[in-house]
Amino acid sequence: MSQSNLHAVIGGGGLAGSLLALALAQRGYRVTVFEKRSDLRGKAAPGGRSINLALSERGLYALGKVGLAEKALSQTIPMRGRLIHDLSGATNFLPYSSQSSEFIRSISRPGLNRMLLEEASLHPNIELHFDVSVEEVNQKEKTIVVLNAQKQPSKHTFDLLFGTDGAGSAVRKSLGFEAEKLFSIEMLGHSYKELEMPSLPNGDFAMSPEALHIWPRGTYMLIALPNLDRSFTCTLFLPNDGSPGFNQLISPIALHTFFREQFADALPLLPSLEEDFFSNPTGSLGTVRCSSWTTGGHSLILGDAAHAIVPFFGQGMNAAFEDVSVLCDMMDASTSTDWPRLLTDFESSRIPNTNAIADMALENYIEMRDLVADDAFKLRRRVALELEVRYPNRFTPRYSLVSFSRVPYKTVQDIGGRQSEILFALCQEAGQFEKIDWSRAEQLVSDLPEIHPESRD
Numbered sequence: 129m130s131q132s133n134l135h136a137v138i139g140g141g142g143l144a145g146s147l148l149a150l151a152l153a154q155r156g157y158r159v160t161v162f163e164k165r166s167d168l169r170g171k172a173a174p175g176g177r178s179i180n181l182a183l184s185e186r187g188l189y190a191l192g193k194v195g196l197a198e199k200a201l202s203q204t205i206p207m208r209g210r211l212i213h214d215l216s217g218a219t220n221f222l223p224y225s226s227q228s229s230e231f232i233r234s235i236s237r238p239g240l241n242r243m244l245l246e247e248a249s250l251h252p253n254i255e256l257h258f259d260v261s262v263e264e265v266n267q268k269e270k271t272i273v274v275l276n277a278q279k280q281p282s283k284h285t286f287d288l289l290f291g292t293d294g295a296g297s298a299v300r301k302s303l304g305f306e307a308e309k310l311f312s313i314e315m316l317g318h319s320y321k322e323l324e325m326p327s328l329p330n331g332d333f334a335m336s337p338e339a340l341h342i343w344p345r346g347t348y349m350l351i352a353l354p355n356l357d358r359s360f361t362c363t364l365f366l367p368n369d370g371s372p373g374f375n376q377l378i379s380p381i382a383l384h385t386f387f388r389e390q391f392a393d394a395l396p397l398l399p400s401l402e403e404d405f406f407s408n409p410t411g412s413l414g415t416v417r418c419s420s421w422t423t424g425g426h427s428l429i430l431g432d433a434a435h436a437i438v439p440f441f442g443q444g445m446n447a448a449f450e451d452v453s454v455l456c457d458m459m460d461a462s463t464s465t466d467w468p469r470l471l472t473d474f475e476s477s478r479i480p481n482t483n484a485i486a487d488m489a490l491e492n493y494i495e496m497r498d499l500v501a502d503d504a505f506k507l508r509r510r511v512a513l514e515l516e517v518r519y520p521n522r523f524t525p526r527y528s529l530v531s532f533s534r535v536p537y538k539t540v541q542d543i544g545g546r547q548s549e550i551l552f553a554l555c556q557e558a559g560q561f562e563k564i565d566w567s568r569a570e571q572l573v574s575d576l577p578e579i580h581p582e583s584r585d
């Protein structure tokens with residue numbers, strides 16, 4: 129059967145699903161998308177979900193694969209580093225890179241999803257169905273049962289099935305990937321709450337828009353990312369139980385006392401704190417690992433359905449988009465796609481990489497909420513950026529490799545471990561930047577593998 133006759137069904141029209149629909153349609157497949165939520169197009173964002181995200185190189189590259197990189201870029205705000213707010217309200221800027229062209233970008237989640245759905249709706253090969261949720265998959269028959277808003281079922285056939293229905297994936301469950309030994313979900317024990325920081329009465333941003341703001345407080349933190357309407361979306365990450373914990377912030381007084389003591393400079397900029405806190409949902413955070421993503425030579429899960437991660441490296445969507453770009457590269461590698469083989473190759477190449485970013489994202493929570501305020505960490509970070517300037521092809525800090533390159537996550541994790549040993553050795557001995565032994569540094573760095581400039585693009 130030629131590709132143009134193959135019918136691909138996608139369960140979940142979120143970020144990964146809508147991008148995948150475009151990628152498949154552009155390659156001649158007939159695509160049907162079933163999305164549980166109502167149509168985002170022409171609607172304002174619903175409150176209480178993560179409404180902005182950090183977009184970096186991997187995500188941008190994948191958007192470029194469907195011709196949407198420039199359009200997406202026009203909706204972003206550059207964030208060049210972290211702006212750390214200490215308890216007294218003093219701030220300290222830590223750049224993300226030694227290179228001025230390298231920064232991450234804040235983008236609206238519903239805005240990006242809307243853009244992808246709008247493009248998808250214009251493509252003649254794509255059919256979009258909203259308010260329809262996937263219930264069950266029959267692998268033998270190659271059929272899927274979906275329910276409409278009135279809970280009426282309908283059955284649809286497919287040649288290829290993709291589950292991009294997020295962390296709680298119904299497709300994953302129905303395909304049997306949640307069997308013991310194949311699947312794990314590790315809850316973090318910390319949750320998040322979104323709060324709005326509006327623009328000032330004169331229309332300006334309330335804080336510098338060129339940074340990702342962090343109020344690191346050891347076991348918890350507040351962060352803020354800028355939006356195009358000059359507001360910020362703040363997110364409080366806090367243990368579920370503890371002191372402090374979400375279980376304790378149950379009254380307006382407790383909430384205000386906590387913010388006055390911990391985030392005094394942010395408090396006056398959060399006029400709807402109480403309303404946001406008590407009406408927005410508390411989002412849980414966890415890591416999904418699945419050792420099987422494909423079955424029957426025709427079905428695949430990807431994105432959060434296959435590998436939901438905690439958000440502290442800003443890579444969940446980027447990794448989900450990278451799934452799509454890797455799939456595109458594999459499809460494009462031969463004139464006729466051998467799907468059973470491609471799906472198996474895809475699974476074995478992606479799982480080690482998504483496991484690696486899952487680990488690094490967990491580690492980064494500690495870095496963001498605690499280490500960024502620590503002098504020893506700041507010294508290591510400064511030395512890392514200096515090593516990057518001195519040895520650009522040998523020492524690219526782990527953060528840069530994750531965010532500004534497409535070097536596979538597993539390779540980055542391995543290199544990052546060796547970099548960390550070097551930084552600890554140099555900084556522990558020296559104690560301060562001026563005393564770093566740069567000839568020893570050169571010796572240690574020469575053992576690292578060379579990173580080719582093209583793999584940084």
Ligand SMILES: Cc1cc2nc3c(=O)[nH]c(=O)nc-3n(C[C@H](O)[C@H](O)[C@H](O)COP(=O)(O)OP(=O)(O)OC[C@H]3O[C@@H](n4cnc5c(N)ncnc54)[C@H](O)[C@@H]3O)c2cc1C
Binds near residue numbers: 165178433
């Ligand atoms: C607080 C927070 C901050 C984050 N920040 C970042 C960041 O800065 N950078 C970054 O890269 N990532 C970030 N992420 C991660 C990112 O949101 C996810 O990795 C990304 O949304 C995954 O895309 P997806 O399409 O796989 O899943 P989703 O975006 O979850 O999309 C799944 C879609 O499937 C639909 N669906 C669900 N069930 C069904 C069903 N049964 N039938 C049909 N449809 C269904 C849903 O309605 C949804 O539209 C963050 C996450 C959180 C929680």
